[in-house]
Amino acid sequence: MWYTISYNDYHDDYYHAFFAGIFTGRGYHVESNKEKGLGRPDILLKDKRNRRAIIIEAKKSKKEADMDTDCNAAIRQIITKKYAEGLYGYTQVCCYGISFFQKQAKVKKL
Numbered sequence: 001m002w003y004t005i006s007y008n009d010y011h012d013d014y015y016h017a018f019f020a021g022i023f024t025g026r027g028y029h030v031e032s033n034k035e036k037g038l039g040r041p042d043i044l045l046k047d048k049r050n051r052r053a054i055i056i057e058a059k060k061s062k063k064e065a066d067m068d069t070d071c072n073a074a075i076r077q078i079i080t081k082k083y084a085e086g087l088y089g090y091t092q093v094c095c096y097g098i099s100f101f102q103k104q105a106k107v108k109k110l
Helices: 012-025 065-081
Strands: 029-032 043-047 051-059 093-100 104-109
Touching: 012 029, 012 043, 012 051, 051 065, 065 093, 065 104
Parallel strands: 051 093
Antiparallel strands: 029 043, 043 051, 093 104
């Protein structure tokens, strides 16, 4: 992010597409905003061979001081919207809440 984009162009959907592109480029099976549980997680990565899945919920923070709170809100959303339910056959499901502020990112794992 430091060398390629301006934070003046950032919006919630920009961060979302940024992650989807990175993971798709690395060969992951990526689901973006598809219905799971009671809502739509931003990113769902599936590694069927190793039976692992990763759920990512991202938030854009209005100020740097909000990043921790926004990460927690993303984690709460994963839990309350039950995004991990229905991922049958996966032995490991990792959930991450991410907050962005300009060119900074904070990540929390459930």
